[in-house]
Amino acid sequence: MTDLEPLWRHLLGRRLRVLRLAHGEKLAETAARAGVSPQYLSEVERGLKEPSSEMIAAISGALGLSLLDLTLGLSDDLRSFHELAASDYRPSALLMAA
Amino acid sequence: MTDLEPLWRHLLGRRLRVLRLAHGEKLAETAARAGVSPQYLSEVERGLKEPSSEMIAAISGALGLSLLDLTLGLSDDLRSFHELAASDYRPSALLMAA
DNA sequence: GGGCCGCTCTGCTGTGAGCGGAACGCCGCA
DNA sequence: TGCGGCGTTCCGCTCACAGCAGAGCGGCCC
Numbered sequence: 001m002t003d004l005e006p007l008w009r010h011l012l013g014r015r016l017r018v019l020r021l022a023h024g025e026k027l028a029e030t031a032a033r034a035g036v037s038p039q040y041l042s043e044v045e046r047g048l049k050e051p052s053s054e055m056i057a058a059i060s061g062a063l064g065l066s067l068l069d070l071t072l073g074l075s076d077d078l079r080s081f082h083e084l085a086a087s088d089y090r091p092s093a094l095l096m097a098a
Numbered sequence: 099m100t101d102l103e104p105l106w107r108h109l110l111g112r113r114l115r116v117l118r119l120a121h122g123e124k125l126a127e128t129a130a131r132a133g134v135s136p137q138y139l140s141e142v143e144r145g146l147k148e149p150s151s152e153m154i155a156a157i158s159g160a161l162g163l164s165l166l167d168l169t170l171g172l173s174d175d176l177r178s179f180h181e182l183a184a185s186d187y188r189p190s191a192l193l194m195a196a
Numbered sequence: 197g198g199g200c201c202g203c204t205c206t207g208c209t210g211t212g213a214g215c216g217g218a219a220c221g222c223c224g225c226a
Numbered sequence: 227t228g229c230g231g232c233g234t235t236c237c238g239c240t241c242a243c244a245g246c247a248g249a250g251c252g253g254c255c256c
Contacts, residue, residue, distance in 0.1 A: 005165045007151035027203065037246050042203060049244060050150050052212095053105035067103045068176040071169050078166040124233065135215050140234060147213060150243095 010047035017045035019063050034062035108145035113171050115143035117161050132160035
């Protein structure tokens, strides 16, 4: 169960990047609006850093998201993750098909 | 919108405490199962510390929760928060009634 | 080939995560 | 009523890391 889930920072980071790209924005644009460095936003998106609560608020705010929007989206991502895990997905099967 | 929401660490901490108490557990019990100090768990629950992703996983795991359970619960909490805010709740009105 | 752009890498410093010992309040019992 | 135990919080500490500035890398265009 919990062994198979991503860590919080990976889950969060992936969603933030997906949303930023969906908005057609560059790292520097979103970072500037959030008041953080582009380097740092890159790290957060790649799950390399643990953002503080204030940073989470600033970055999601810059993407026009409330914490509610964010947690709902993360729940969706985790559901998809569980569904994928339940489908007995095997990377080696894909490699052989390619 | 985002101005009126709680910070992530407060949101998370409140839910973890509520769930622990709902399980009828003491700080020390849950902390031991999570492999953290009781002092630290107390701090996390009160939103005084920013737990790392591994700590979030350990504590929620100790409460029998997946990250999905957790994010769903947090979304519910935020919805309640927004509903309360939308009802034009006024602390001073309550104080006068008491 | 050089400049520009977008993103990532590298190294740094001050801050805070996580914890051990102590303190506090509450409760039950002799 | 004083004491011990329990549950939680306070306090101070150390070292890891959050957040960032400068540099590096690859791609694209003139």
